[in-house]
Amino acid sequence: MATQYAISGTTARTIAASVERGVAEGSLGPGAALPPVRALADGLGVSPGTVATAYRELRQRGIVVTRGRGGTVVAHAPAVGSRRPPRVPAGVRDLAGGHPDPAFLPVLTPPDRVAPVHGSHRGSPRLPALETLAREWFTRDGVPDGQVTFAHGALDCIARLLSTELKPGDAVAVEDPGFHHLLDLVPALGLRMVPVAVDDEGMRPDELGQALRAGARAVLCSPRGQSPRGGRFSARRREELLEVLGAYPEVLVVEDDHNADIAGVPLHSLTTAGLPRWAQVRTASKHLGIDLRWAALACDATTLARHDGRLLLTSGWVSHVLQETAARLLADPGTRDLVAAGQEAYTARRAALIEALGRHGIAAHGESGLNVWVPVRDESAVVNGLRTRGWWVAAGTRFRIDSLPAVRITSAALEEADALRLASDFAAVLGESEATYGG
Known part of the structure; x- marks a missing residue:
């Protein structure tokens, strides 16, 4: 043994x-x-x-x-107990969490009074005002809004979609590198992951084709703000992916557009092409606050029936108190202005860090979203080296299956002057690593 x-x-x-x-x-x-x-x-x-x-x-x-x-x-992340991210050491700047800048998050304002309810909300699970706002949210980017429903965040929604669509042992095509919580979730549901390499334009069509030929029955992808690499679908890449998917009409395609309002790039969605089985999930946590556990789902009719049927049997509905809070924020002009300012700042900060690293000859990726992905030879050496200089970044191993080593840096709250200092420290750490390990 x-x-x-x-x-x-x-x-x-x-x-x-x-x-x-x-x-x-x-x-x-x-x-x-x-x-x-x-x-x-x-x-x-x-x-x-x-x-x-x-x-x-x-x-x-x-x-x-x-x-x-x-x-x-x-399993890499067995569904036993709970796995927390590494504790941030004292005295360092946390750039590992993937979180937005609190300066661009609104104050959550729940309703002042909540009247008692006789019975349950299972008969009317969605507030009409929020459903209307959600439909407008999807329609703004061309996503079909014929079937819309709610969930308790993106991961809750995706877990329900996969568990109602697939059976244990089925294969799911996932991004590599990809969102670490999704890479933990899929095997926890008893499903097999088939990694699909991503570049700055998202999933690579040739590798998606290989995954589908290998039997993947669902595809999880991010059309923009991809974590950790920051890729986004271009118009060309969208067409290439749709050409591959055309031969597999039975496959469920799930888009996780969690950065919809702050990605900083237009949406080129696969869901607008009339796919037979599709879903797009949008969460509010990145632009309205991490404690607002609400997500909107647009999908085909079969997917809606399966999702809502399972929801009905479990929690039944998303809290109407939470829904009213989300509706107030989505309809508030001041909140919309704050979110727009955040998107502008995130784009500028991400670009500033990539440029600063480039001045030292360090290649980095981050076409959209809140993070920058920096390929390295030795993740541990870089993480520990930056820690000694007061920075805490995420080792890429949490996000990778077969892809090459890298570190993820959350640039959302990193001002330009800090980006310059971080890039200088990064270059020094790489130099020390090469001297110690011979490159």
């Missing part, structure tokens, strides 16, 4: 529980290999079929993955 943890049990249920306990306690970390089925069966005195059933249950729950000849291993 590749691990010192002793798996126990005499039934599929107790064997699976033993593995889950080891993962939850940290004795079996991500990537830890489990014994071959027959070897564990012999060690426990049970049939191979019992162990195989236990492993199948663990796979369906996203705790382990099977890698062919590589055997069964603990």
Whole structure:
């Protein structure tokens, strides 16, 4: 066995529980290999079929993955317990979180009085005023608004879409590098990830084609403000992707347009082309505040029915208090002006950092959104080197599957003078790394 943890049990249920306990306690970390089925069966005195059933249950729950000849291993982000981002060290500037500048976020103003409700809101889950505003939000960028509904944030919405559309073991095409919470979510739902490389224009059509030929039944993509690289669909890339998708009408295409109001670039959406199965998710957290856990979903009729049917059986609806808060903000001219100012500042700050790094010969990417992606040879050396100089950036490993090393820098609150200093420190750290490790 590749691990010192002793798996126990005499039934599929107790064997699976033993593995889950080891993962939850940290004795079996991500990537830890489990014994071959027959070897564990012999060690426990049970049939191979019992162990195989236990492993199948663990796979369906996203705790382990099977890698062919590589055997069964603990998933990269197993669905056991909760995984928090690294704690920001004291005394450093936090540029790792991907958060907007609080200066451009409005004050949340819930309704002053909330009258008691007799019964529930399941019969009328959406406030008409907010539904109208949501339709206008999508229509502004050409996204069809025939079917619109709400969710408790983008991840909640995407999880519901995938869990109602797919079954455990199905494959999902995901961006690589991609949003780390989505890369954690997909295996947690018992689904397989098929990485699709991205560049400054988003998903690469050739790699998307490979993923679809490999059996991907859903595609998760960001049309702009892509995290962590900052890519955005160009008009040409949109057409190239649509040409690939045309041969797979049964595949569900989910766009995560979480930076819709602050991406700083126009939307070239796949959803405007009449795809049979599609959805676009927009969240308010990046431009109205992270505590406003509300998202709007536009989609085809089948997807709407499946999403809302599952929502009805769980939370039922998004809090009307939360909906009214969102509606007030979306309709407020002052809030719209503040968000527009934020978008302008984010674009300027992102460009300033890329330019500052470029003066030192450091290539960086960030066509849209709140972050800049900087390829490096040694993520740890750069993260630790910048930490000694007072900066805290995100190691790219959290966002990568097969893509090359890099670090993500959140530029949203980085003024130009700070960008110049950071770029100088970055260059010095790279120089030290080359001197230490020979490049």
